[in-house]
Each structure stands twice: as C-alpha cells, then as structure tokens.
Amino acid sequence: MAPSFSLRVLKVLNTKRKQPSSKHKRVSRGEKLRIDEKREDDGEEKNGFRLKTSVRSQSHGVQPLGNLLVSPTSYNSRNPGLGNLRVLPDELLVDLFGLLGPTELGRLSAVSKSLYVFCNHEPLWRNLVLEHLKGTFFFNGSWKSTYIAAFWPGVGLEKATSAIRVRDFYSDYLFQSWLCASLEMKPEWLERDNIQRRKRISVEEFVRDFEEPNKPVLLEGCLDDWPALEKWNRDYLIRVSGDVVFSVGPVEMKLKDYFQYADLVKEERPLYLFDPKFAEKVPQLGSDYHTPVYFQEDLFSVLGKERPDYRWVILGPAGSGSSFHVDPNSTSAWNAVIKGSKKWVMFPPEVIPPGVHPSPDGAEVACPVSIMEWFMNFYKMTKEWKRRPVECVCKAGEVVFVPNGWWHLVINLEDSIAITQNYVSRRNLVSVLDFLKKPNASELVSGTKDRVNLYEKFKGALDNTFPGTIEELTLKAEEKRAQQKKLTFWESVTDAKVGGFKFSF
Numbered sequence: 001m002a003p004s005f006s007l008r009v010l011k012v013l014n015t016k017r018k019q020p021s022s023k024h025k026r027v028s029r030g031e032k033l034r035i036d037e038k039r040e041d042d043g044e045e046k047n048g049f050r051l052k053t054s055v056r057s058q059s060h061g062v063q064p065l066g067n068l069l070v071s072p073t074s075y076n077s078r079n080p081g082l083g084n085l086r087v088l089p090d091e092l093l094v095d096l097f098g099l100l101g102p103t104e105l106g107r108l109s110a111v112s113k114s115l116y117v118f119c120n121h122e123p124l125w126r127n128l129v130l131e132h133l134k135g136t137f138f139f140n141g142s143w144k145s146t147y148i149a150a151f152w153p154g155v156g157l158e159k160a161t162s163a164i165r166v167r168d169f170y171s172d173y174l175f176q177s178w179l180c181a182s183l184e185m186k187p188e189w190l191e192r193d194n195i196q197r198r199k200r201i202s203v204e205e206f207v208r209d210f211e212e213p214n215k216p217v218l219l220e221g222c223l224d225d226w227p228a229l230e231k232w233n234r235d236y237l238i239r240v241s242g243d244v245v246f247s248v249g250p251v252e253m254k255l256k257d258y259f260q261y262a263d264l265v266k267e268e269r270p271l272y273l274f275d276p277k278f279a280e281k282v283p284q285l286g287s288d289y290h291t292p293v294y295f296q297e298d299l300f301s302v303l304g305k306e307r308p309d310y311r312w313v314i315l316g317p318a319g320s321g322s323s324f325h326v327d328p329n330s331t332s333a334w335n336a337v338i339k340g341s342k343k344w345v346m347f348p349p350e351v352i353p354p355g356v357h358p359s360p361d362g363a364e365v366a367c368p369v370s371i372m373e374w375f376m377n378f379y380k381m382t383k384e385w386k387r388r389p390v391e392c393v394c395k396a397g398e399v400v401f402v403p404n405g406w407w408h409l410v411i412n413l414e415d416s417i418a419i420t421q422n423y424v425s426r427r428n429l430v431s432v433l434d435f436l437k438k439p440n441a442s443e444l445v446s447g448t449k450d451r452v453n454l455y456e457k458f459k460g461a462l463d464n465t466f467p468g469t470i471e472e473l474t475l476k477a478e479e480k481r482a483q484q485k486k487l488t489f490w491e492s493v494t495d496a497k498v499g500g501f502k503f504s505f
Contacts, residue, residue, distance in 0.1 A: 049376075050184045054266070058178045060117045061165035065172045077168045081114025090173035093118055102128055102147060113166045120144065120163070121174065122267060135251035139261035180268040180372040181319070185413065189375050190343060195392040195400075206294045206401075211332070211427045214403040216346055216390050219294065223397050228288040228338050232417055234259055240284045246275040246313070255315075262317040262415065268370045270320040276309035276447070285313065289419055292399060295334050298423040302461040308447030308454070311421040321411035323374065324356045324367050328446040330435035331422035333402040337394050340416025345379075346390040349405030353389070354378040356407070363443045371411045404428045426469070430477040433459065433470065 068076055079086040085093060097105065097118055102125075109119035125143035133150055140146040148155055198205075199220040210217040223229060238256050245252035249271045253261075258273055265271070279286025291298075300307045308329060321342070326349070327333050335342075347353050355378040357366040368374040382389055393413065394400050402408055424432050436455035438444060445451040462470055 049186065051182050052184050058175065059163035059165075060120065061167065061169060062117060062174045062178070063170050064175045064179075065170045068170045071168065071170075073168065075168050076170045077166060078114050078117075078171060081112030083112075090118075090171050094121060094124065094173070097121070098124055098127060102151070113164070114169070116164060117166055117169055117171075117174065121177075123177070126267070130249070130251050135245060135248060135253035135257070137261075138257065139264055141264050176373065177268050180370045180376070181266055183372055183376070185343065185372075185375070185411070189379055190393060190413070192391045193393065194388070195344070195390050197392075203294055207427065210401060211294075211403070211425065214348075214405070214427075216403060216406065217401045218392050218394060219292070219399040219401065220397070222292040222294070222399055223289075223336055223338075226289045226336075226338070228285075228419070229397060231288060232338050237285075237417075241282050244281045246273055246278065246281070248273045258315065262315075262320075265317060268372065270317050272320045272322070273315040274312050276312050278313040279311065289336075289338075291421065292334065292336070294401070295421065295423055295425075297425045298421075299426070299429055299462065299466075300331075300424045300458070302465045303458060306448070306450070306457060308445070310423065310447070311419065314416075314418040314420060316412045316416060318412055318414050319372070321371050322409065323371055324353050324407050324409045325365060326405060326407055327402060327422055329422070329444075330404050330428065330432045331424055332404045332428050333420060333422045334399050335394070335402065335410070335418055335420040336399045337396050338417045338419065339396055340412060340414045340418075341393055341395045342400075342416060342418070343411050343413055344390075344392050344394060344400055345409045346402065347407040348387070349407070351387055351407070353407050353409070354381055361440050361443070363440065371409060374409065404431055426473055429462075429470070430473050 068074065082088075082093075088096075097108070100108065100119075105119040105124065109116040122143050125147050129137050129143050129147050129150075132147075137146050137150060140149050195216055195218045196210075197218045197220060198209075200222070201209075201219075206217070206219075209215070234255075238259070241255045243254060245254055246258070248258055253273070258271075261271065275281075298310070300310060310331075314335075324347075345353075352358065353367075353374075355368050355374055358364070359366075368377065392400065433455065435441070436445065436458060441455065442451045445454055448454055450457070459470065
C-alpha cells in the first residue's frame with residue numbers, strides 16, 4: 001500500500017469519527033447515497049471510504065505505514081520488538097508464524113509487543129481452527145477465542161483473548177486486513193449497471209442475442225415459479241438439511257453452525273458455502289428449483305454420473321464472494337439469486353481484469369487477496385478503459401448468464417442464497433472440446449475424478465448419442481472464424497491496438 005493511500009485512508013476515517021452522531025445511525029442504501037452526495041457538494045473528498053456501522057476498532061491499534069510520516073516521533077515500535085526479524089516483510093513474517101502451533105504462538109506473543117501483535121493476527125488462528133476442528137467449531141466472535149473455547153474450555157475467555165493496544169505500531173499489511181473487513185461498498189462501486197436486461201424473452205431470442213454472440217445478460221421473471229423463492233429461509237433450510245454437512249471452503253459444516261458463524265464474522269474473506277452435491281445430499285432442495293428454459297440443453301449430461309460437478313448451492317454473508325476467475329472446463333453458467341443481492345463485474349475473455357495475473361498455461365491465477373482489496377485498488381482504473389467491464393447488481397428472482405471464458409467477480413451485498421449451474425450447449429461445445437484436449441488438460445480440468453480421460457469419454461458419449469453433431473458444429477465454428485478474419489481495406493491498413501495506420505512491403 002502506497003504511503004499516500006495510507007494517509008488518505010486515515011484522513012477519511014478520522015473525518016468519519018468527528019462527524020455528528022446522527023451520521024452514524026443505521027440507514028438504508030438510499031439514505032447513504034444522499035449523505036455521500038451531500039459530502040461531495042460540501043467539497044469533502046469524493047474518494048473517501050465509509051466504515052460499516054458495526055465495525056470494531058483495530059484491536060491492537062495497528063496503523064497504516066503512511067501515518068509514520070506524520071508521526072512526531074518517527075518511531076515504529078514494530079521494529080525493535082522483532083529483533084533480527086525486523087528486516088523481513090510482514091507478509092513473510094505472517095507466513096512464518098503460520099508454521100507454528102497454538103502453544104508456540106501463545107508463548108511467542110509474550111516475548112514483545114511486536115510479536116504479540118503478529119501472533120494474534122486473526123487469520124493465523126482461523127487456519128488453526130479449520131485445520132484442527134475442521135467444520136465442527138462453534139464460532140465465538142473471533143478465531144482465537146473459538147480455538148481457546150474448544151481446546152481449553154476452563155480458561156477465562158475474556159482474559160485469554162483481551163486485546164492489548166500497542167502504541168506507534170505501523171504496518172500496511174496488518175492494517176489492510178482489518179480495513180478490507182471493515183469498509184462498506186462505496187456507492188460509486190454499485191451505481192454502474194450496464195448489463196443488458198431482458199424479461200420473458202423466447203429461447204430463440206436468448207440464443208440469437210446472447211448465447212450465440214457470447215454476451216452476458218440479466219434475465220428477469222424466469223424464476224417466478226420456483227418454490228425456493230418462497231420457501232428458502234434459514235429455518236426451512238436448517239430443518240430439511242438436519243445434520244447434513246455442506247462444503248464451506250476447506251471444511252464441511254452443518255447449516256446451523258454456518259449461519260451462526262455468518263452472523264458474527266467480521267473478516268476480510270468470510271467463509272463461503274459452495275456445495276456441488278447439495279441436491280444429492282438433500283433431495284428436497286433439488287426439487288425446490290428447476291433449470292430455466294434457456295439453459296436446459298446440457299450436453300455434459302450424456303456422461304451421466306461421470307459428468308463433472310455442475311450445480312452448486314451458494315450461501316454467504318455480506319462481503320463474501322468469489323474473486324476473479326473463469327468458470328471451469330470452458331463452460332457457460334447461470335446464477336440465480338434466491339435471497340439477497342450480488343454485485344457482478346465481468347470482463348470478456350480477451351480482457352484480463354486489472355490486478356489479475358493468470359499463468360501462461362492458465363493453470364493458476366494470481367489476484368488480490370480479497371474482493372474489497374480489488375475494489376479499493378483497481379476498480380477506479382476500469383472507468384478509463386475503452387472496454388469497460390459489464391456490471392450489475394443481481395437481486396432475488398433474477399438470473400445472470402455468464403458466457404464461457406468471461407472473467408467475473410461476485411460479492412454478496414447482504415446475506416445471500418443462490419443456485420448456479422455450469423452447462424455445455426451446442427453454442428459452446430466446440431470451445432469445451434478444445435479445452436478438454438489441451439496438452440495440460442489434466443491440470444486445468446476440474447470437478448471430476450478422471451481428469452485425464454474426460455475428453456475421450458465426453459467425445460465418445462456425444463458421438464453415440466448425437467452422431468455427426470461434433471463435425472457439424474466444428475465446421476460452423478471454422479466458418480465463423482474465417483468470416484471474422486476477413487477485413488475491409490480500411491481495417492487492413494489500421495492497427496486496431498493503436499488506432500494508427502500500418503504499412504507492410
């Protein structure tokens with residue numbers, strides 16, 4: 001984090017603390033928008049950030065590094081307390097301390113104030129809980145207190161987890177983790193809504209206008225007959241699920257335990273319930289919805305039980321979501337919101353989002369640690385791009401179509417429940433087959449136990465079920481690519497990337 005950014009954040013947070021108490025009351029989104037508009041009219045900094053009304057102060061008093069520039073002492077208490085370790089960056093220190101167990105962290109935290117701050121970093125204790133307790137923990141408001149309550153129930157939690165504030169401690173890395181967990185989404189991050197919206201269009205219109213040209217669309221009114229829209233609330237889901245466990249990040253949890261966690265959590269990357277076998281685990285949930293008419297052709301179904309994972313139930317609190325990724329196996333997808341709302345940001349396949357760095361073979365993607373961090377550091381620059389992202393807020397009862405190959409980020413704006421499915425239709429079949437036969441397909445394919453033979457199995461099943469279809473669609477795809485390569489005279493002498501002329505001899 002650059003010092004200028006750190007100074008600006010502190011200035012805005014201090015400004016918020018000095019405002020009249022009436023500005024701190026819980027207000028609706030519309031009221032918040034009006035407050036922000038008034039601030040801009042008053043000349044207050046437009047790019048300021050707002051803290052959540054329920055946010056807790058930084059427990060150990062960690063400040064952004066840029067504040068050290070205006071400190072009267074120019075003293076960072078981080079350094080002397082670390083000894084020779086002070087030369088290491090904070091990210092590496094956290095990784096090193098992550099190799100320690102709970103007893104070692106506790107002992108090391110008593111050595112110095114600096115080590116106390118690092119050894120009480122919540123993500124370290126989150127990893128310990130998930131590693132040792134798996135999904136059977138009862139979240140106690142913080143990860144450290146959750147761990148202590150589980151393994152040392154006789155220890156007084158208030159004393160064991162009380163936070164000591166350390167003066168003059170500056171760290172961008174530790175501060176940003178708290179900041180990303182504490183900020184509200186800015187109104188300007190939510191106001192851009194440039195996706196095409198359609199209501200009750202025909203299947204032919206959907207294929208012609210969106211699926212064939214591989215364009216996103218938000219569909220309204222196609223979930224109106226889903227029982228899930230009326231039935232799916234916490235009480236119902238907990239009742240029909242009973243003691244069934246669902247996939248939540250690296251662990252499995254019962255719904256009642258997950259909801260209890262989601263109510264209390266205040267962290268940068270909340271755990272996200274994302275289960276691909278929910279309908280098999282709880283058949284009632286599978287019968288509470290059906291695939292919208294636009295997506296009912298799914299050619300992966302020819303594989304029967306050997307098909308890759310394709311449908312998920314998704315639950316998460318505000319702030320949870322998925323950072324930038326491309327859906328698996330070159331499939332297209334639809335995402336239907338049942339409760340709550342989601343912010344979507346999508347880029348076409350040829351446009352890599354800012355701050356995202358895929359490996360050359362596509363096997364790995366490096367991106368900001370959290371979704372909020374991406375919005376803070378990269379969202380603004382997309383306004384200056386000629387090819388801006390497609391964005392929207394998808395609300396309950398609405399569906400977003402995600403074409404194959406599109407990069408997308410999704411963040412829950414409130415407690416949300418959704419269903420998503422990936423599928424293969426005749427429009428993206430050739431793309432899927434090309435993906436499955438890549439030389440490194442065994443590293444790229446996901447959602448199946450047999451990552452090596454998926455291409456041969458899928459192609460063979462298609463030839464048996466729909467003979468001649470692959471050849472027909474491959475020929476059409478080649479004709480389409482050839483047509484796109486034909487250029488007019490002016491296109492042939494213009495460099496599309498720089499907008500100037502080019503000549504070759």
